[in-house]
Amino acid sequence: MKMWLWTVVLLAVTTLTFCTPLINELEPGKDWPKRGSVKQPQDEPEITEISTEVPSNTDFKERTPVEFGDEIEEEIAILAKAAEVADTKVDYSGAQVWKVSTEKTGVRATLGRLRRRNLISTWAGNQTYLDVFVKSNALQNVTRIMKRENITFHIVIDDLQKRINEENPPLDENEIELQDRRGHRMTWKQYHRLEDIHGFMDYLAKTYPKIISVNTIGKSYEGRDLKVLRISDGKPTNKAVFIDGGIHAREWISPATVTYLINQIAENFDEESDDIKNIDWYILPVVNPDGYEYTHVKDRLWRKNRKPTIGTRACVGADLNRNFGYRWGGKGASSNPCSDIYRGARAFSEPESKAVSEFIKNSAANFSAYLTYHSYGQYLLYPWGYDTAVPPDHKDLDIVGKSIAAAIENTGGSKYSVGSSSGLLYPASGGSDDWAKAQGIKYAFTIELSDTGRYGFILPTSFIEPVARESLAGVRVLASQIHKL
CATH class of the missing domain: 3.30.70.340 (Metallocarboxypeptidase-like)
Incomplete structure (x- = not known):
């Protein structure tokens, strides 16, 4: 029998996952959920139903x-x-x-x-x-x-x-020497592998133990850590912001920008404004570590995660930004497992998206904002993405979004368009920003970083620092707005 036939497969997988300990302990109740309190996808049997729907030739x-x-x-x-x-x-x-x-x-x-x-x-x-x-x-x-x-x-x-070959050249000898002196390999003059990113996070936690800690909130399908770094002075009155990057594997500028934000806030915390210091920053630089590594070693343009879909033509992965559970499975998401926008077998069928959702839902933090960094196009998008609709407070989101865009332009000259995801671009259901907004998080934005198409996903390393500096200016504006709530 040919393997091209579509089948229905029920797959039950039970895996026990142990929590990775915090690098440094913080006072309970002010920061992370209690250890072990966040249920992980592997903690319960998973029933995965593979869709039998054959992609149609819809007009x-x-x-x-x-x-x-x-x-x-x-x-x-x-x-x-x-x-x-x-x-x-x-x-x-x-x-x-x-x-x-x-x-x-x-x-x-x-x-x-x-x-x-x-x-x-x-x-x-x-x-x-x-x-x-x-x-x-x-x-x-x-x-x-x-x-x-x-x-x-x-x-x-x-x-x-040719463009891919030129995108990420090796560091020169001076930069390599600087890495050795600094104690970590992150430079923002190169796109780094996951090991460098995680090593950088651990380095900061050991160097600034009073304000920084790192926790693994779950595992990817292939067993890689989903590492979140927290920056906080521990004040119980602090509000909280969750930032993530790397949901889509090929968008390398996203983790590079997010790690730059981490570095600037961490290294300069004492000199930062009260707007920054009075927020607990929870930052996950790479939501999709399996896919991210795959783009470095196999396929530069891979987008999805790496979880296999049983019963298909050797197609692998789901689009994590179509897998979140608010209005999952609607417009702009595919039921075809071979599609780049495959929604997954069901909402939160992927361990990466489920770990993020469980962490945010179970966290003791008072999240006021959720930022997810993507590329490309230079857009600052707010909900809703699932259809051409907007939330009741869309005017607030638009005002803050335009303030962030103005700060970005004033810093580096890049012009970002601001609007709802569905209105400015197209409907896309199952997005993480829609889900975050549905959880009651006031400011939920998807930020599509540079450029506008000259390089697209293959953005040269010379863009990393300029793009990241602009983004930091936008984050500072958001922080000031949060304290006005």
């Missing part, structure tokens, strides 16, 4: 922009699996990225046909344009069709693998 006009890639992603997933077995990296030599104007009638329908023929996929876009990934062996065919249909486009990246 293009009824699909949201992020759904373009379902079929091509299925093919890419199979190729990536073959590369994994062969112990080689996925090679994107000759592949290109185009910026396509979609304002002309019929453009989106044409792109939909190209997608269904497995000739293109999309990276990002909004109501007026799309960044389109074109496979090397499809360039001639797609170019011919675009010219025939008189569709306006220009080539943004003419050889994707």
